[in-house]
Amino acid sequence: MAETTIPHTALRPPGLRGVAADWSSDQRAFKNVSWGKAMMWIFLLSDTFIFGCFLLSYMTARMSTRVAWPNTSEVFSLHVGGVSVPLLLIAIMTFVLISSSGTMVLAVNYGYRRERLKAVGFLLLTALLGATFVSMQAFEWSKLIAEGVRPWGNPFGADQFGASFFLITGFHGTHVSIGVLFLLIVARKVWRGDYDVGRRGFFTSRKGNYDSVEVMGLYWHFVDLVWVFIFAFFYLW
Amino acid sequence: MTEATIDGHGAAQATQAAVQSDDHQQHPLKVYLVVWAWLFVLSACSYLVDYAGLQGYLRWTLILIFMMLKAGLIVAVFMHMAWERLALTYAIILPPVAVLVFTLIMAIEADHTLLTRLTFFGAGP
Numbered sequence: 069m070a071e072t073t074i075p076h077t078a079l080r081p082p083g084l085r086g087v088a089a090d091w092s093s094d095q096r097a098f099k100n101v102s103w104g105k106a107m108m109w110i111f112l113l114s115d116t117f118i119f120g121c122f123l124l125s126y127m128t129a130r131m132s133t134r135v136a137w138p139n140t141s142e143v144f145s146l147h148v149g150g151v152s153v154p155l156l157l158i159a160i161m162t163f164v165l166i167s168s169s170g171t172m173v174l175a176v177n178y179g180y181r182r183e184r185l186k187a188v189g190f191l192l193l194t195a196l197l198g199a200t201f202v203s204m205q206a207f208e209w210s211k212l213i214a215e216g217v218r219p220w221g222n223p224f225g226a227d228q229f230g231a232s233f234f235l236i237t238g239f240h241g242t243h244v245s246i247g248v249l250f251l252l253i254v255a256r257k258v259w260r261g262d263y264d265v266g267r268r269g270f271f272t273s274r275k276g277n278y279d280s281v282e283v284m285g286l287y288w289h290f291v292d293l294v295w296v297f298i299f300a301f302f303y304l305w
Numbered sequence: 306m307t308e309a310t311i312d313g314h315g316a317a318q319a320t321q322a323a324v325q326s327d328d329h330q331q332h333p334l335k336v337y338l339v340v341w342a343w344l345f346v347l348s349a350c351s352y353l354v355d356y357a358g359l360q361g362y363l364r365w366t367l368i369l370i371f372m373m374l375k376a377g378l379i380v381a382v383f384m385h386m387a388w389e390r391l392a393l394t395y396a397i398i399l400p401p402v403a404v405l406v407f408t409l410i411m412a413i414e415a416d417h418t419l420l421t422r423l424t425f426f427g428a429g430p
Contacts, residue, residue, distance in 0.1 A: 090392035131415035134429030
């Protein structure tokens with residue numbers, strides 16, 4: 069990817085003039101980011117539209133039903149020592165995912181500093197936190213299914229609740245799972261020193277460098293970002 | 306673990322990282338750690354909105370404020386958008402405005418659907 073990166077020179081104007089100059093220039097609009105990073109951002113933009121449409125279809129269903137929407141504060145509460153704590157599991161999941169975002173950012177940083185072992189350590193920690201998140205989600209799904217929540221109905225209120233819940237959290241959980249898989253692949257590459265020697269990737273045949281860790285980070289932070297919106301709109305609203 | 310990272314490396318690495326290359330995003334660890342702490346605080350705040358049982362417009366406003374602050378911090382600092390050239394920033398940040406327009410259209414549509422349902426089927430069970 070490095071070979072496609074044009075150094076960002078002082079000649080390039082800043083601000084809005086820079087936007088016009090970059091976009092109207094020859095060959096490429098994104099001057100100082102690698103090919104992989106630009107493509108990841110565009111992929112994330114498309115993913116934004118997908119999750120955006122899921123959330124707004126949930127909004128449409130919830131706004132247009134005559135039946136009361138289930139009280140998520142009660143539906144997702146856990147009983148700890150005989151006391152019902154609202155949204156406890158979801159709060160823990162939120163903290164786990166934010167922790168994983170922090171460890172990811174450290175992994176990217178240590179990668180660029182060529183501190184391989186620390187980068188690997190933080191990548192594996194991120195993957196572990198991601199896996200923890202998915203397991204907790206599996207627990208949450210099992211609990212709700214046991215309580216009779218189905219995509220076509222549930223005992224707590226409006227029928228559309230189940231369909232929205234399983235679609236939105238399921239799609240997000242899939243993203244987390246895929247992220248964990250790729251974190252392990254990137255961790256292995258950093259561990260082997262692939263990005264130090266520029267070993268070519270098995271899929272793209274491009275020379276690897278530490279940019280890949282940052283691109284992996286972009287995906288991971290996006291997964292956290294989507295959860296911020298799901299947490300606000302689905303669980304808290 | 307986080308403490309160990311700060312204590313163990315501290316200032317020396319922070320200044321080293323401050324020498325920023327144009328080709329990749331490298332910033333002082335302190336920026337990330339501060340943002341990380343804020344994300345925890347803001348998450349705790351949005352959880353407390355539910356725990357305290359706030360309702361109505363106050364609840365919705367607080368949820369939206371904490372959500373936007375968290376999303377902004379993640380995109381700007383963790384995803385490095387604050388340091389990218391504007392050509393990339395605008396290309397990624399502006400298109401989602403279309404989703405907001407779509408949301409507005411569907412909110413009007415949903416309102417109309419509810420109105421017709423109430424008119425023809427009466428209030429909900």
